[in-house]
Amino acid sequence: MSKATGQGGLDLAGDKARALALTPVSRETLQRLAIYVELLLRWQQTTNLISPSTIPHIWTRHIADSLQLMDLVPDAKTWIDLGSGGGFPAIPVACVLADTPGAMVHLVESNGKKAAFLREAVRATGVPAQVHAERIEKFVAGAVNSVDVVSARALAPLKTLCDQAFPLIERGATGLFLKGLDVDTELTEASKYWKLDARKVPSKTSPDGCVVIVRNLKTQPAT
Template sequence: MLNREDESAAEAAAALAGVVVSRETRDRLVTYVGLLRRWNPSKNLVAPATLASVWTRHIADCLQLVTLVPEAKIWVDLGSGGGLPGLIVAAVLAERPGAQVHCVESKQGKAAFLREAARVMGVPVTVHAARIEDVVGRWRGPVDVVSARALAPLVDLVRLSQDLLKSGAVGLFPKGQDVGRELTEAAKYWTLDTVLTPSATDPQARIVTLRGAAPVPS
């Protein structure tokens, strides 16, 4: 049985993120949070201190990404860890025909959590338990969005996702208060086509939407 308090929290998180969710999507989010709480002590999926504010700190923060590319169906999440944002995106995209979220996570313990959570939630997720470079390097087929949250500096995210960006994917990279510094550093190596969107969950944070990146001539 789902927790009534979590049901209300899920609806509040969706409203904060600007996402309209069905009852089924709400229930998938509640299921995810229950699994996260259960697995976190053994798998260290998120910082334990953040669980007290999980609905804002993690769920709403990830849900807002869906609004930036609303037509997306094929989504690749790099360094998925505990499924943030991959599993949260999948909870929304589950009602979209043909949607598929690919979660790339090299750590086997976290990949096991991703598989089990996707199964229990009933979401369209493929887990790639391999290095990002290996998965992206052999990728074939269209991708609408490539994302990464709390994974690496922007300059490294551009490098890791470059092949997908060149094929037409949009990059979505949530960043904190150092986003300006990260953009300056990345601009030394890449000519970037970016839009910064204020985060709904943190006034100092921004979401970097990247629609193109070309190497700066040496």
């Protein structure tokens, strides 16, 4: 298999070039990302990690979509990624942070098969990451005190994410949540329960997407 070609003869070179134009990375980071993509495509044949329709655009749809978070929190070293699934955004983030002293990315994934893939991805890429095969609520309750970022992608409505991430954001973490077309509806619903300092940043990879940055999360007073 050539470097430009994925499983089943799939040509990913053009998509990879577009992704790297959107979110440039170092040569060392690119090597780690390539190992991860190759591994994901191999596991995808037996385990549903990403939507099959997105495979031809794996570099833009998944890798670059994840990497765009890095510019929003350039000094962040400690991440907690909720419901990591196939590893987005956590593994690409960890690939970038691999050369940063003291960096650590925590991946929380309760599905056993997906957690097994994530462990193998961490091992194969050598990134600074730990996989926690447990429910989000349980992990967050006992999570490390010093957290810079809590992230989630395609996991749950914003209100639910606020419920889950509140203990971390309350202690100073920044919430980075990748969202799509329904983001305004989700913000309206979340604001019924939470006072949140939220800002929308347009996605680099999708005209309909955005990143919701959440800080200073507080519960709304009971009426």
